[in-house]
Amino acid sequence: MALLQISEPGMSAAPHQHKLAVGIDLGTTNSLVATVRSAMSTVLQDDHGHALLPSVVRYAPDGAVIVGHEAQAQQSADPTNTIVSVKRFMGRNINDITDRAHIPYKFVSASEDQAAKILQIETRSGLKSPVEISAEILKSLKSRAEKSLGGELVGAVITVPAYFDDAQRQATKDAARLAGLNVLRLLNEPTAAAVAYGLDNASEGNFVIYDLGGGTFDVSILHLSKGVFEVLATNGDSALGGDDFDHRIYCWVLDKVREVTANFAPLTEGDTRLLLTKARQAKEWLTDNFEAQVLCRLSNGILVDVTLTADQFVEITQHLVIKTLSPTRKAMRDAELSISDITGVVMVGGATRMPHIRQAVETYFQQEPLTNLDPDKVVALGAAIQANVLAGNKNDDDLLLLDVTPLSLGLETMGGLVEKVIHRNSTLPIARAQEFTTYKDGQTAMSIHVVQGERELVSDCRSLARFVLRGIPPMAAGAARIRVTFTVDADGLLSVSAREQSTGVEAHIEVKPSYGLTEDEITSMLKASFSSAEEDKKARMLAEARVSAGAIISSVTAALAADGNLISETEQNAIKAKIDRLQTIAAADDATAINQAVDALNHATEAFAAARMNASVSHALSGKAINSLEI
Amino acid sequence: MSSAQNDYFQLFALSEQFKIDTKLLDANFRKIQSTSHPDRFVTASAAEKLASMQLATLSNEAYDTLKNTARRAKYLLEKHGINAVADTNTALPMDFLMQQMEWREQLEEAKTGKDISALDKLHNALRTEASALESELADLFDHQKDYAAATEVTRKLIFIDKVCSDIQQAIEYLD
Numbered sequence: 110m111a112l113l114q115i116s117e118p119g120m121s122a123a124p125h126q127h128k129l130a131v132g133i134d135l136g137t138t139n140s141l142v143a144t145v146r147s148a149m150s151t152v153l154q155d156d157h158g159h160a161l162l163p164s165v166v167r168y169a170p171d172g173a174v175i176v177g178h179e180a181q182a183q184q185s186a187d188p189t190n191t192i193v194s195v196k197r198f199m200g201r202n203i204n205d206i207t208d209r210a211h212i213p214y215k216f217v218s219a220s221e222d223q224a225a226k227i228l229q230i231e232t233r234s235g236l237k238s239p240v241e242i243s244a245e246i247l248k249s250l251k252s253r254a255e256k257s258l259g260g261e262l263v264g265a266v267i268t269v270p271a272y273f274d275d276a277q278r279q280a281t282k283d284a285a286r287l288a289g290l291n292v293l294r295l296l297n298e299p300t301a302a303a304v305a306y307g308l309d310n311a312s313e314g315n316f317v318i319y320d321l322g323g324g325t326f327d328v329s330i331l332h333l334s335k336g337v338f339e340v341l342a343t344n345g346d347s348a349l350g351g352d353d354f355d356h357r358i359y360c361w362v363l364d365k366v367r368e369v370t371a372n373f374a375p376l377t378e379g380d381t382r383l384l385l386t387k388a389r390q391a392k393e394w395l396t397d398n399f400e401a402q403v404l405c406r407l408s409n410g411i412l413v414d415v416t417l418t419a420d421q422f423v424e425i426t427q428h429l430v431i432k433t434l435s436p437t438r439k440a441m442r443d444a445e446l447s448i449s450d451i452t453g454v455v456m457v458g459g460a461t462r463m464p465h466i467r468q469a470v471e472t473y474f475q476q477e478p479l480t481n482l483d484p485d486k487v488v489a490l491g492a493a494i495q496a497n498v499l500a501g502n503k504n505d506d507d508l509l510l511l512d513v514t515p516l517s518l519g520l521e522t523m524g525g526l527v528e529k530v531i532h533r534n535s536t537l538p539i540a541r542a543q544e545f546t547t548y549k550d551g552q553t554a555m556s557i558h559v560v561q562g563e564r565e566l567v568s569d570c571r572s573l574a575r576f577v578l579r580g581i582p583p584m585a586a587g588a589a590r591i592r593v594t595f596t597v598d599a600d601g602l603l604s605v606s607a608r609e610q611s612t613g614v615e616a617h618i619e620v621k622p623s624y625g626l627t628e629d630e631i632t633s634m635l636k637a638s639f640s641s642a643e644e645d646k647k648a649r650m651l652a653e654a655r656v657s658a659g660a661i662i663s664s665v666t667a668a669l670a671a672d673g674n675l676i677s678e679t680e681q682n683a684i685k686a687k688i689d690r691l692q693t694i695a696a697a698d699d700a701t702a703i704n705q706a707v708d709a710l711n712h713a714t715e716a717f718a719a720a721r722m723n724a725s726v727s728h729a730l731s732g733k734a735i736n737s738l739e740i
Numbered sequence: 741m742s743s744a745q746n747d748y749f750q751l752f753a754l755s756e757q758f759k760i761d762t763k764l765l766d767a768n769f770r771k772i773q774s775t776s777h778p779d780r781f782v783t784a785s786a787a788e789k790l791a792s793m794q795l796a797t798l799s800n801e802a803y804d805t806l807k808n809t810a811r812r813a814k815y816l817l818e819k820h821g822i823n824a825v826a827d828t829n830t831a832l833p834m835d836f837l838m839q840q841m842e843w844r845e846q847l848e849e850a851k852t853g854k855d856i857s858a859l860d861k862l863h864n865a866l867r868t869e870a871s872a873l874e875s876e877l878a879d880l881f882d883h884q885k886d887y888a889a890a891t892e893v894t895r896k897l898i899f900i901d902k903v904c905s906d907i908q909q910a911i912e913y914l915d
């Protein structure tokens with residue numbers, strides 16, 4: 110292990126110091142962690158040389174939590190305590206899991222509240238939410254990375270399927286925070302793949318990323334030009350993946366066995382898991398072979414021995430392949446492109462190794478798909494490149510990702526109809542406001558129901574949040590003006606606010622939907638994970654507060670030196686006074702006071718920061734004008 | 741934020757007219773995003789993050805408005821104090837209204853018949869219609885400066901845009 114570097118007290122680290130940042134592909138079947146080392150994006154391996162970490166978590170009888178290959182090996186022996194494909198349950202409630210009969214877990218609904226029936230899984234270590242289970246996978250990858258890189262990570266980019274909705278994204282972010290990771294950005298998987306692919310091949314033009322993972326399908330269409338990756342459209346199915354192909358084989362095998370076996374007893378949970386594992390192995394075998402044998406003995410002594418040919422496999426799964434083409438066509442229409450506009454089609458995800466998938470994609474796009482990067486690794490490699498950029502290791506600013514929101518966001522209006530406020534495939538970040546009014550005379554409150562989806566009826570969309578705006582002054586129906594603002598940040602996460610404005614009376618509420626865990630729950634779980642004494646915690650908090658004070662003082666001082674002329678001398682002096690104040694407070698031992706002074710300095714520099722932003726934009730544009738004159 | 745940059749045309753260094761250089765719009769949009777996108781400010785102060793979020797959001801909104809011809813025309817009219825979609829602004833010539841009803845009928849017919857190719861055809865016909873209106877708008881806005889006439893044409897274009905998106909939605913449900 111490399112030695113940790115420690116800088117002299119009071120001195121900030123050298124500016125060129127490489128910050129340790131990773132990209133994590135938190136997959137349904139396998140997860141990976143990658144980083145940029147010596148300008149190369151590399152997947153990090155565990156002690157045994159494995160790059161892929163099976164996304165399997167086992168709660169062992171001795172209370173230990175086992176992640177990866179070792180857990181995977183026990184999945185048939187201990188199915189109810191060994192959780193596979195947990196990603197399928199992220200941000201979902203119990204009613205979302207339609208194929209519960211085929212899943213060996215005991216699902217429990219965490220809440221009586223109909224709107225927030227976040228599911229949990231009963232294990233021998235107690236009730237576990239998908240967020241907590243995913244956090245175990247992330248912790249394992251984090252420790253792999255820190256061991257391999259020899260230092261603490263400054264942050265991570267975590268990938269999510271492009272078609273994940275707000276609930277699924279929020280759950281993923283919660284899991285990362287629970288694992289003690291600083292999330293630099295949630296990045297859409299196909300976009301990450303495009304980065305790895307595009308930079309590797311110095312490509313320009315319109316590219317389709319066809320990403321069929323273990324449990325999710327995404328298709329994104331990007332325009333690549335001079336380091337800018339602009340997502341034109343994205344579509345998909347967040348409940349369609351390689352697992353479904355395994356499941357088809359599993360059902361087919363069971364049918365075959367039932368044909369020849371009288372009085373076939375119900376399967377145990379272990380048998381189900383065993384057969385699904387055999388089904389997955391048969392699927393993988395059929396990629397390079399004409400037939401696969403499924404051979405195993407069930408717990409009731411019955412011997413399963415059936416042979417599946419490649420043709421039969423195509424026949425029983427062709428409908429799943431066809432199911433991926435509908436989102437593909439939708440994305441093409443949204444991007445307003447035709448087949449002839451497409452420069453290349455990139456295949457991502459282990460499931461795209463199936464020959465009939467490749468064939469279907471080739472037929473649709475009339476060109477051979479590109480497979481020169483490992484479909485299992487390309488997402489993690491791209492995420493690592495973006496993490497490196499976001500952490501500030503790369504300053505030449507030649508890589509920019511412009512991503513979109515995959516699903517429309519709207520509000521419920523009278524009659525259970527959806528009024529869309531932000532349309533799908535809008536470039537992020539985005540803020541959009543719309544005015545609504547009251548339905549009845551004298552109405553003083555309004556229930557605001559935020560939904561996500563493309564359908565016209567609220568009942569066909571996903572409910573994200575409900576809140577009530579109170580304090581509307583009594584007026585005639587239709588007279589009040591309620592302005593509802595939706596904001597989606599660069600992580601694709603939504604916040605909603607509403608205010609009544611016709612009378613100047615302001616009622617304001619801020620809603621950030623949270624799924625799985627509340628802010629308090631995460632904080633208390635994080636606190637519990639620090640076993641250190643109270644004194645250590647205080648010292649750590651003080652140290653962290655001083656670091657952030659030092660960082661903002663040096664950045665604002667540098668900004669004033671460079672661009673102070675953008676604001677008046679009075680404004681400059683006001684900022685300088687706040688800097689002096691923060692310096693004085695930072696010398697004392699009160700972490701809370703330091704943080705407050707940091708906030709105050711931040712607030713005092715808002716107008717200055719906006720002025721600098723405008724100036725740099727003007728500079729960027731005028732640079733362009735001069736260049737075009739020279740040509 | 742300065743008022744100059746709240747003007748969408750000025751933001752992208754374009755002159756305020758209907759016919760714009762869309763290549764320059766695209767290029768300047770990317771330049772602005774390259775400078776202001778939140779990805780550039782992940783490790784910056786809260787004030788800088790806020791400024792980044794505001795400018796990136798504004799430029800997305802501005803780009804979305806200017807790259808679509810109906811929204812661009814509507815925005816230009818707003819600059820001249822005209823709300824093209826105001827309730828009071830309902831006048832449209834009879835022949836256009838008849839034409840519009842015909843399109844709606846064709847749309848419903850194709851929907852009932854689950855006829856995607858008929859929907860595609862109708863969509864193409866409407867796009868042709870739209871580009872004729874766009875040429876008209878370029879003349880009315882940029883040469884004649886006849887904003888009253890431009891308002892009527894803009895309303896037609898907005899109608900066509902709406903029918904087009906209804907067609908797209910119909911195709912999507914059928915597919």
